[in-house]
Amino acid sequence: MTKVVRSLADLKPLARELSAARLAAEIERERRAAAARLAEQEKRVFELSVGPVTPLRRVDRVLHARERPAPEPRQREADERAVLLQALSDEIDIDTLLDTDETLSFRRDGIAAEVVRKLRRGHWALQAQLDLHGLRRDAAREALGLFIHDSARRGLRCVRVVHGKGHGSPGREPVLKGRVRRWLVQKNEVLAFVQARASDGGAGALMVLLAGSP
Template sequence: MTDNAYDSDNSLFATQMRGVKRIQHDRADTGKPRTDRQQLNTRRLNATVRSNELKVDGLSDQFVIDVGAEDELYWARDGVQESQMRKLKAGQVPFEGSLDLHGMSVEKARETLWAFLEEATRLEIRCVRVTHGKAARMDGKRPMIKSHVNTWLRQHPQALGFTSCLPRHGGAGAIYLLLKRTMLEGRDE
């Protein structure tokens, strides 16, 4: 570029910028409100504090699958091998824990089942038995706890599959439940 062209461009630019005031700050206004650090810290603190008021377990009661007192229960998550489910149904997978929900309200059964499954997961237990009962209700409707357990376990992230027990372990009034395990360090399985 020659000196004349350069001077010409500078004078043209200076002419165009006449009357324009220089911006005093170098930050753009994005239109977003500024972050309130105090509010953000309060939210973070509240998120780490445990509250016993409301325990959200992710188990929905919006659509409960009604099952009969003598209905056999069977469900397997996608990807679970049929051979594993056949062994479970035949009682060939030993259960390492058992829970009895007889006589509980639906809400109490839900809390108890959730706590039981949390503990079984923590202990890396592979199979448990859950006795839900099969008593027909006074109003002639289907068994309440059995229907809810059937629905809840299909939603539980640790449940791989379940099937009604053999008669000696409770028959249609109980299920064998196969659980996911995260491999603990140093385990050979």
């Protein structure tokens, strides 16, 4: 409903309302202008600090599929271990294969006696060692088969097998000593072996010469 002005007295409140509205609008304009100036100043400060800024061009990303790790031949390795375990018998008679010297050394057919003497004197540098201490028969047999197979595959020539002197065995008998000799004779990679020198383990170890040596 329109307000009717009846006298000059009625104009005074209206004037006051219009003046207050103009003042509020002016204050709001000043507030917005001040906020815009502050934003511009902050922008200039950033540009002066880091230099001109160029927006990066958007490039489509390409996601490459991750390569899957190569499958592990676990079944083949298990089969190889089984073959090595089965191939080494405890029943083979090697008495006729050992040279009847004080250490019962071994050399395969075609290997000269001089090779055994060189092996005993340490002619070839020791390249690897297997210690069978504390292993039971089947574990020792498997470990020895894998050790000889792996050493030959790597091209090693002279290795040492420590079977112990039997001091910790029942009756103080060297349980593994005879078995290790039987197992080594059955490995085609083995050309010869001799009891180690005292400094290399003596009666508790064997120096083994592998195929590929002169």
